[in-house]
Amino acid sequence: MRRFTAALFLLGLGVMIAAIYQHIDFSNTAVNAGQAINAVAAEETGAANFVTSVVLAYRGIDTLLELTILFTAAMIGGMVLGRRRVDAPRDPDAGFILRTGADLLFPLLLVVGLYIILHGHLTPGGGFQGGVILAAAFFLPLLARPGITLIDQRVVSLVEGLAGATFIIIGLLAMFDGKEFLTPLLDKGELGALISAGTLPILYLAVGIKVGSELAGLLAHLAEAEALD
Amino acid sequence: MDILDNNTILYIAAFGLMLIGISGIVISNHLMRIIFGIALLEAGANLLLLLSTYHEGASAPIIVADNIPTMMADPVPQALVLTAIVIGVGILALALSLAIRVQRAYGTLDMREVRLKLEQEISDEAGIDMPSSSEKPDDIAKVPLNSVVQQESGS
Amino acid sequence: MSLLVLMIVLPLLTAFLLSSIDRLSTFAARVMGPLVLLATAAIGLSVWPQLGDAPLAVQWGGFQAPLGITLYADQFGLLFALAMTIGTLLLWPRSTENQLRSSSLALLLAGTGSGLALSGDLFNIYVFYELMTVVSYGLIASRGTSGSFASTLRYLVISGFGAALALAGIALVYQATGTLNLAQLAQLAPEKLNNLQGFAAFVLMLVGFGVKAELFPVNMWVPEVYATASSRVSALLAGVVSKLALLIIMRLLILVFHQPEALTVLLVLGILGVVSGELAAWRARDLNRMLAFSSIGQLGVMFIALSIPGNAGIFAALAVMVHHLFLKPSMFLLAERWGGSIKGLAGAAKTSPLGAALFVLLSLSLIGVPPLPGFWAKLLVIMPLLALDQPLYYFAAFVILAAASLEANYLFRVVMKLYEKEPAATPHNAHATLDLATAVFLGAGLVAAVFMLIPLADRLDGIAAQASDVSTYIQTVAPQPLQSGGVQ
Amino acid sequence: MEAVVLVVVIVMLLSAVAVLLFKDFLAALAAMSVVSLGLSFLFVVVRAPDVAMTEAAIGAGLSSLLFALALRRLGLWRGQ
Numbered sequence: 020m021r022r023f024t025a026a027l028f029l030l031g032l033g034v035m036i037a038a039i040y041q042h043i044d045f046s047n048t049a050v051n052a053g054q055a056i057n058a059v060a061a062e063e064t065g066a067a068n069f070v071t072s073v074v075l076a077y078r079g080i081d082t083l084l085e086l087t088i089l090f091t092a093a094m095i096g097g098m099v100l101g102r103r104r105v106d107a108p109r110d111p112d113a114g115f116i117l118r119t120g121a122d123l124l125f126p127l128l129l130v131v132g133l134y135i136i137l138h139g140h141l142t143p144g145g146g147f148q149g150g151v152i153l154a155a156a157f158f159l160p161l162l163a164r165p166g167i168t169l170i171d172q173r174v175v176s177l178v179e180g181l182a183g184a185t186f187i188i189i190g191l192l193a194m195f196d197g198k199e200f201l202t203p204l205l206d207k208g209e210l211g212a213l214i215s216a217g218t219l220p221i222l223y224l225a226v227g228i229k230v231g232s233e234l235a236g237l238l239a240h241l242a243e244a245e246a247l248d
Numbered sequence: 249m250d251i252l253d254n255n256t257i258l259y260i261a262a263f264g265l266m267l268i269g270i271s272g273i274v275i276s277n278h279l280m281r282i283i284f285g286i287a288l289l290e291a292g293a294n295l296l297l298l299l300s301t302y303h304e305g306a307s308a309p310i311i312v313a314d315n316i317p318t319m320m321a322d323p324v325p326q327a328l329v330l331t332a333i334v335i336g337v338g339i340l341a342l343a344l345s346l347a348i349r350v351q352r353a354y355g356t357l358d359m360r361e362v363r364l365k366l367e368q369e370i371s372d373e374a375g376i377d378m379p380s381s382s383e384k385p386d387d388i389a390k391v392p393l394n395s396v397v398q399q400e401s402g403s
Numbered sequence: 404m405s406l407l408v409l410m411i412v413l414p415l416l417t418a419f420l421l422s423s424i425d426r427l428s429t430f431a432a433r434v435m436g437p438l439v440l441l442a443t444a445a446i447g448l449s450v451w452p453q454l455g456d457a458p459l460a461v462q463w464g465g466f467q468a469p470l471g472i473t474l475y476a477d478q479f480g481l482l483f484a485l486a487m488t489i490g491t492l493l494l495w496p497r498s499t500e501n502q503l504r505s506s507s508l509a510l511l512l513a514g515t516g517s518g519l520a521l522s523g524d525l526f527n528i529y530v531f532y533e534l535m536t537v538v539s540y541g542l543i544a545s546r547g548t549s550g551s552f553a554s555t556l557r558y559l560v561i562s563g564f565g566a567a568l569a570l571a572g573i574a575l576v577y578q579a580t581g582t583l584n585l586a587q588l589a590q591l592a593p594e595k596l597n598n599l600q601g602f603a604a605f606v607l608m609l610v611g612f613g614v615k616a617e618l619f620p621v622n623m624w625v626p627e628v629y630a631t632a633s634s635r636v637s638a639l640l641a642g643v644v645s646k647l648a649l650l651i652i653m654r655l656l657i658l659v660f661h662q663p664e665a666l667t668v669l670l671v672l673g674i675l676g677v678v679s680g681e682l683a684a685w686r687a688r689d690l691n692r693m694l695a696f697s698s699i700g701q702l703g704v705m706f707i708a709l710s711i712p713g714n715a716g717i718f719a720a721l722a723v724m725v726h727h728l729f730l731k732p733s734m735f736l737l738a739e740r741w742g743g744s745i746k747g748l749a750g751a752a753k754t755s756p757l758g759a760a761l762f763v764l765l766s767l768s769l770i771g772v773p774p775l776p777g778f779w780a781k782l783l784v785i786m787p788l789l790a791l792d793q794p795l796y797y798f799a800a801f802v803i804l805a806a807a808s809l810e811a812n813y814l815f816r817v818v819m820k821l822y823e824k825e826p827a828a829t830p831h832n833a834h835a836t837l838d839l840a841t842a843v844f845l846g847a848g849l850v851a852a853v854f855m856l857i858p859l860a861d862r863l864d865g866i867a868a869q870a871s872d873v874s875t876y877i878q879t880v881a882p883q884p885l886q887s888g889g890v891q
Numbered sequence: 892m893e894a895v896v897l898v899v900v901i902v903m904l905l906s907a908v909a910v911l912l913f914k915d916f917l918a919a920l921a922a923m924s925v926v927s928l929g930l931s932f933l934f935v936v937v938r939a940p941d942v943a944m945t946e947a948a949i950g951a952g953l954s955s956l957l958f959a960l961a962l963r964r965l966g967l968w969r970g971q
Binding site: 025028029031032033036051052053054056057060062067068069070072073074077078081082085089091092093095096099100141142147164210230233234237240241242244 | 308
């Protein structure tokens with residue numbers, strides 16, 4: 020009976036979606052805020068990747084909030100899972116191959132992650148994608164050698180706090196200058212050069228470090244959680 | 249292929265993912281499947297957002313070597329989806345952490361059972377009998393702990 | 404440049420740094436949060452008077468209106484931003500185990516709540532809303548009991564479902580109009596969103612944002628969460644956070660969605676909310692869940708008020724919202740020590756006479772007994788309902804009146820128990836001084852409102868008129884018209 | 892191009908159904924990754940390389956890792 024009701028409900032939903040789809044007008048998609056941004060972004064922000072311009076400049080506050088969501092989620096994750104008991108059983112050691120692999124991969128991932136973050140204003144990629152790779156770099160050793168403490172928890176909380184604070188402080192600096200919060204500062208430079216687009220690469224670096232540390236923290240919390248006996 | 253142009257196929261994918269996600273949330277009782285359903289629903293919504301201003305023949309919104317294309321894709325939905333994906337993974341991690349704790353406390357991830365045990369716990373704390381629930385399925389109450397989980401994962 | 408953005412940004416900055424500050428000095432970390440909120444409340448209050456004449460639009464990052472994100476401050480928005488900040492300050496969480504994390508979460512809640520009330524961009528609202536949701540998960544779970552984890556999980560599942568639907572709604576709106584700026588949407592909506600697609604977008608967003616506003620079909624989380632979270636958190640969620648979600652729906656209704664069907668949907672869901680909430684409250688046998696269900700009923704009344712077309716509906720909804728804003732937190736604070744079965748409350752008036760007296764006052768106002776503000780708020784809803792002269796609206800007025808008699812029945816049941824001569828077997832705890840002081844402060848606000856009824860009503864009418872003035876909104880933000888190939 | 896997109900969409904939707912139907916959660920997780928990768932391809936098709944990278948890194952990579960860790964802790968990991 021339950022299944023039948025659910026199937027009926029879904030059928031109705033499908034019909035509704037089909038009806039809406041019939042009414043979607045595909046003709047006027049050329050006139051939108053995005054095309055307006057495409058027309059002026061290179062001039063206004065100096066970044067060759069317009070998605071980066073939108074993420075960090077036009078909709079910078081969204082990105083700040085998104086970082087805050089990750090920060091909050093990592094904090095709550097830590098609170099919910101709690102500290103593990105000292106005598107809790109650990110996972111077995113991962114073996115030689117994974118250990119060596121992790122050792123070799125760690126510097127490589129670090130470099131790739133930073134490269135992607137720092138070229139975020141020029142090519143696809145940026146703080147989020149690079150941050151995930153950084154998180155993977157710091158999580159891999161934990162997977163290979165369960166139970167090691169790679170970095171001091173205090174350092175992690177300091178780094179994630181400072182990375183988030185950097186984003187806000189750069190925004191506040193603009194206010195001291197008499198401009199609005201998060202107005203891009205510094206010289207825009209030459210379009211397409213590595214050092215260009217003013218404060219955007221710095222912001223992306225802060226995003227990358229923040230994303231990396233929060234995600235690594237979340238992964239570590241989940242990995243360290245005690246198994247169900 | 250007049251009816252099935254690129255746009256239509258992509259919209260079918262977006263709405264299809266959303267529908268499958270909603271069915272997962274509505275039909276299943278097991279928490280992991282509900283979380284999978286939410287992830288699928290989100291994926292569909294993200295695709296729908298990206299398609300909102302998609303134009304065939306546009307190029308990616310990136311300037312490479314002073315070569316400014318005539319028609320670039322809309323960067324705004326791309327930025328929005330980027331944001332939505334990251335928000336989604338944060339909430340996913342939170343849901344999984346909570347799931348671990350709830351399973352440790354209640355010994356089950358079947359949401360109907362979790363709800364019953366939650367009601368029981370609240371009532372016990374308040375010192376009253378559990379309110380009679382009309383939805384209370386008889387078969388659930390008799391099933392011992394953990395066995396629902398095993399039924400789902402095993403066999 | 405406006406200092407108003409500091410109301411949002413400063414609490415976030417402090418929350419990021421709080422754990423580092425704690426390593427330097429525990430005392431500094433403890434006082435930092437309340438101090439920052441005092442400062443942001445002062446900023447908000449200093450901006451308040453100037454908004455009476457003209458609302459204020461701030462562009463984040465200084466980019467032009469439809470391209471960047473707008474922060475729109477009118478008295479309506481600022482009222483709730485201040486309510487969030489001051490409410491968090493009054494209901495500052497006191498958790499022994501997770502004090503540092505709770506403080507960070509409270510700061511984040513104040514900052515995002517203010518941002519949500521002041522945001523003028525559709526997707527920005529979505530992100531603020533998601534952040535507020537995540538922060539609420541943390542506040543609920545900070546109690547640390549297995550019940551609080553389970554109720555958070557169930558809340559998360561419903562919210563996650565709603566948020567994804569809201570995102571799809573935003574996609575439909577952007578598809579139709581090509582903009583996310585609320586002012587520009589207000590310009591384009593009559594032409595582009597007055598159709599099935601617009602209506603679908605409205606329903607999707609209503610379900611998404613309705614989760615927090617305790618809207619009828621997506622409010623299963625309410626009784627569980629309010630029964631398992633600490634009273635201060637319940638007070639915050641029921642008192643302030645639900646109003647912010649309602650504010651979002653009001654803004655969307657005023658600016659973007661003008662379909663008559665939208666109002667009908669709100670009316671029907673509101674009626675269902677009142678009926679289901681009050682009936683469940685009547686059946687409830689412990690105080691926390693009774694208050695939770697009654698809060699669903701009250702929110703239902705607000706949805707009914709919203710469904711009244713025109714300025715009268717906004718005014719009525721605002722009056723009920725402000726009334727509930729003072730009343731519900733106060734009641735939850737009283738319930739802190741009166742948790743558990745209502746039978747066990749017998750004779751509790753002896754141990755805390757002030758608390759019991761206050762509970763009587765609050766109950767009378769909630770039911771709507773004449774001189775108290777609750778009566779005038781309900782009158783403001785019922786009068787225009789009757790004036791509309793339509794069967795469904797008549798029925799809504801009848802439902803509200805019937806609900807009042809149900810409320811009277813179950814609240815007096817509690818009051819009778821409180822003043823019963825025979826004390827219960829287990830002795831009652833007296834209220835914590837701080838809880839009682841806060842509750843009395845909020846209750847005193849209600850009593851004061853009785854004596855300032857006319858100026859207060861005038862002020863609220865002015866705020867409602869400003870909020871429902873679409874042309875002022877558009878002129879203040881002044882978005883550049885969009886053309887193919889860029890802005891004009 | 893259209894044929895390729897059509898095939899990817901069909902595979903993706905079938906995997907999405909499989910996520911809900913597979914009894915084994917590990918298999919469901921694998922199907923979920925297929926959905927993410929398919930989605931990532933579609934993002935490339937609609938000229939969103941940034942989003943495609945993010946979906947591949949977060950949707951297919953990180954989310955799967957989170958799921959895998961959680962499944963192991965929940966005792967739903969059959970391979971153990």
